[in-house]
Amino acid sequence: MFKKFTSEEVSGQNQVKASVQRKIRQSVAEEYPGLEPVLDDLLPKKSPLIVAKCPNHLNLVIVNNVPLFFNIRDGPYMPTLRLLHQYPNIMKKFQVDRGAIKFVLSGANIMCPGLTSPGGALDDDVEAESPVAIMAEGKQHALAIGFTKMSAKDIRSINKGIGVDNMHYLNDGLWKMERLD
């Protein structure tokens, strides 16, 4: 999704109202309970919160010029990979095998066999349509952020086709956009 994404694609950025700010904080806290203790540091109440609108109903949440979260339409907020690397345990994790890394890093969606093979791992609690961190076999850090198409159980039983949509991966446009002015 962020394959070709540059700061020029931001069609407008606004400092959002306090009520919207509260809403974002609340939904982030709900989605990622592990992030709650540090939420005050990430989204300080005082400093202005900016939401940048981009094509395809995409919103970026920006604090101090650093993009922290993104969401699509009214979907859940997902952290950027840089943020996830700092707090690796906030998301449910899936792990793909080594063979899949190459494809994921060029933006491919994650297919079921890559998750169910010996190198992969699944978190069984994950339902369909929820954000997950994509880890890789033998690697320490997440390489992508995905949005599940089916639940973990279905991935195991069906074992065919796209299991997780690739939202944001290492070295895509959003990754390269460390700061947005």
Add this chain to the structure above:
Amino acid sequence: MAEKPQPLHVVYCGVCGLPPEYCEFGPDFEKCKPWLIQNAPDLYPDLLKEAEAKEADKISGQLQSTSISDGSSASKPEEVKRLPGGKVKKKEKQEIIIEKVTRNKRKCITTVKGLELFGVKLSDASKKLGKKFATGASVVKGPTEKEQIDVQGDIAYDIVDFITETWPDVPEAAIYFIEDGKKVPAV
């Protein structure tokens, strides 16, 4: 409340910006190698051996690159920039395009495109232009995501001299007008 988790500090490769363990899948593993050897030697044990073998090559390569970079150090980094598809980005032609757009019957706007290619700060430039011609001048996002300067009024002819005087880096030959949809050199 749970204990505050400390943010993890992740080291990113100085060359490609990925976490070092993903360099091998990155856009240019070869270029990352020297950095990896210095900063994360334990991740790729094979590299060290390889590096020793290559040491001799590298020194000669460095000598070459320094001699090349003397001549074209400015243009090199632009060429290296790659599009996500892996294609090499086309180098942008350095030229300034001046266009007169009629806004009303007798009112018009002069747009200046391409100043940023010469390392001119657009916001400064618009201020200077506005001051010189005593009109409004603003930095506007152009049709194709490029930024341009809009100056109110028809200043197309005076602007050439002004540009070459204020920014000596800009050669007069690089300035073009657009007249009736055709590109015409200013000189």
